Amino acid sequence: MTPETPSHVSGCTYNDIMRAVPLIDERFLNEKEKLQGEEDTTSGYYVPIETYELLKVEGGTATPPPNGAGIPYLFHENQYNLTIYKYENNLWTEQKHATMHKTLALSTVLLCAFQLSLNGNAHSRRPHRSLQMAATETGKTVIPEETDVVVIGSGIGGLCCGAMCGRYGFDVTVLESHYHPGGCAHSFEIDNCVFDAGPSLWAGLSRPSPNPLRQVLDAIGDKSVEWKTYDGWMMYTPEGAFRFDCGPVRWEETLRKVAGDEAVRDWQNLQQYIAPMVEAAMGVPPMALRPDLWALVTIFRWLPNLLKAGSFSSFLTGPFSQVLDRTVKRESFVYRWLDFLSFALSGLPADGTIGAAMIYTVGDLAREGACVDYPIGGGGAVIDALVKGIEGFGGRVALRSHVEEILVEDGRAVGVRLRGGKVVRARKAVVTNASVWDTLKLLPEGALETAEREKLASTKPTESFMHIHACIDKTGLPEDLDIHHTVVFDWDAGVDGEQNVVIISIPSVLDPAMAPEGKHVVHAYAAGNEPFDVWENVKKNSEEYKQMKEQRSQKLWEALERVIPDIRQRASKERGGFALVGTPITHQGFLRRHRGSYGPALEAGKETFPGAKTPIPGLLRCGDSTWPGIGIPAVAGSGVSAANALAPVGKHLSLLNEMNRQGQLKTSSAY
Structure with a gap:
């Protein structure tokens, strides 16, 4: 039954409230001056309590009402007064009243108008269209x-863990702080443009x-992507x-044109040298691995492949540079090109990237x-499939559900x-997909x-990111424009040099539905090479921040x-x-990334990623702070490992x- 709103509230229904998504976008805050003199627009708009926690109120920061059966919301009256109401037992009851500064009231109203799609001139940011209902109706x-x-x-590691736990018959609850599932791999939509927030390859x-x-x-039976x-x-x-x-x-023909016959010989020597290692690097399917002694049973049929890997163990577990230095x-x-490929894969050059990952990647390409793939609809389609997998097994992904403490008894x-x-409470285990920090x-x-x-x-993080997400007019652009482009400005600066490598994705060349008619969506990012230090003390939305x-x-x-x-x-x-x-401030705040980082900077041969198990019984881990490391395949593998640790053999x-x-x-x- 739809509740009756307070008598002096108008212009906003209960369903409007439930569809509102808490989002502060600095572009709207910057345009708050447009509302000057339009005080009547403050009547009848609600903002979810998450937004209220970010606003300062005269007399201090107001305390939100305690969570309970009701859902707390803010109501902005005229004269910049603010009243919190909570819906409970089919009634709205007043919880707290305060007076706001004028500018804060105006900016909040603008946010609310944006959320309810009442500002037709604004770029509305929302989850990927396939996830919109799940992400906005979290009540x-x-x-x-x-x-x-x-x-x-709910990063890919956490969703893979949750989906596999569901496949094994466990009741699973994934708790995500934000209103987007997917972590760094989520997609979002602005003005009918679908963008990937993170990986594009x-x-x-x-x-x-x-x-x-x-x-x-395959294990969860997905056919949707x-x-x-x-x-x-x-x-x-x-x-x-x-x-x-x-x-x-x-590729050999291209090498000859770019760098001569010697480059072709180098490439052929490398391929010949790593050929037996490629077989060993992926001789056991990741689905068979588990972090306990039962692994001897689950990998038994692939034991001959594992024995082959033993003879190359130092190359597989050490840095990829060991292989390059021999060829x-x-x-x-x-060497420089493979140094770049190592950095693109792990956030570290070849002398820090684990050999097994690069040996397999080079052999596979x-x-x-060989080919490269892209999901129709962007990364959000993959996230959607994993969420549906969890729900299909009876589990749930709860958004806007911020975990404050892991309970240890x-x-x-x-x-x-x-x-x-x-x-x-967790009957079997708590699995953290959060970073180590x-x-x-x-x-x-x-x-x-x-x-x-x-x-x-003390785990060292990689550096952070700069991003540009753009919608562009595609008139006159080539029909055969490639989806991916990589720019390396200066080999001597190192592939991990500051903003020296930029990766560009134009996914609408493969999936035109990701952009409006006549447009392309473009995502450019400097991944793992933007120093956080230069941003650390900069206040977001300040003039200094805009200039930077x-x-x-x-x-x-x-x-x-x-x-x-x-x-x-x-x-x-x-x-x-x-x-x-x-x-990096966006990365740190929106994606909850420690120092906005790409993940831990653990160098192969010197340091190792911890496994799924922790020193605390009942607590497992997955994600890019866990073996086998950074990147889509690695974090998915970490989720599998954590789920397999719980599964009866x-x-x-x-x-x-x-x-x-x-x-x-x-x-x-067999591939």
Whole structure:
């Protein structure tokens, strides 16, 4: 039954309230002056309590009403008064009253008008269209008081863990702080443009493969994600512009043109040297791995492949540079190009990237029939599939459900406490998909030995990101424009040099539905090479912040101009376009990334990623702070490992047998 709103409230229905999404977008805050003199617009708009917590009220910060059966909301009256109402027992009751500063009231009203789509001139940002109902109607998600497995965070690692736990028959509750599921891999929509927030390069997903994410999608029976394939991407380096083509032949032809016959010989020597290692690197399907002694049973049928890997263990577990140093010269083009590929994969150069990941990647890209994939609808389509998988097994993904503490009793993790005080107990385990640094903040004092806590807290993060998301006029652009482009400005600066590598994605060339008619969506990012230190003390939305955004985004624009020389004009308002700049502050705040980082900077051969198990019984971990590390395949594999740690070995073996019969457990030798 729809509740009756307070008598003096008008212009906003209960359903409008439930559809409102809490979002503060600085572009709207910057336009608050437009509302000057329009005081009547403050009548009848509600804002969810999450937004209220960010607003200062005269006399101090108002305390939100306690969470309970009701849903607290803000109501803005005329004269910039603010009243909080809570709906309970089919009645709205007043909880608190305060007077706001005029500018805060105006900016909040503007936010609310934006959320209810009452400002037709604004760019409305919302979740990817396939997830919009799930992300905006979170009041319908009932969080149980007790569940088998609690997963903290809905990044790909957490969603893969949740989906696999559901597949094994556990009741799963994934708790996500934001209104977007997907973490760094989510998609969002602005003015009918669908953008990827994070990764844009996907591979090994359009058919059964050794990719852990593909094996998860197969395990949960997903058929919803459609994939487009393509065979390479454009590179812009000091040598010039050229295209990397997957497969064994065309890339060698390109190498000869770009760097001469010696580069071709280097590439051939490398391929010959790593050929037996490629077989070993993925000789066991990720779905068979588990972090306990039962792994001897689940991997038994692939034991011969594992024994082969043993003879190459130092190359597989050490840095990829060990392999390169035995086959090519450091100053050669092939070495530099593979140094870049290592950085793109892990956020570290070849001397810090684990050998197994790069050996498999290089071998896979060079095989006959090799290709790269992209999901129709963007990364959000993959997230949607994983969420539906969890729900299909009876679990749930609860958005706007911020975990404040992991509960530890008698030395064991037994559940979590949410913001507002609600407790969710876990019968089997709590799995944290939060970063190593954020997980430490959730653990009570004394839950870890001091030495262990200090060791984890000292984990070095990679650097952060700069982003440009743009909608551009595509009139006159080539029909065969590539989806992906990479710019390396200066080899001597190092692939991890400040803003030296920029990755560009134009997914609407493969999926036109991601952009309005006559437009392309473009995503450019400097990944893992934007220093957080220069942003650390800058206040968001300050004049200094705006100037830094303008200044620090110039390198990305320069990279984009290598691909589309007049892209700034194409992104202008006059051409019907727009451009949004994201910073390390955006990454830190919106994605809850410690220092806005790409993840831990653990160098292969010197440091190792921790596994799924933790020193605290009942607490497991997954995500990019966990083995096997950073990147889509790695975080998906970490989620599989955590779920398998909980699965009875009989159910695990049954799943492996079923997937093997269906040809879904590919290894490198069978791919």
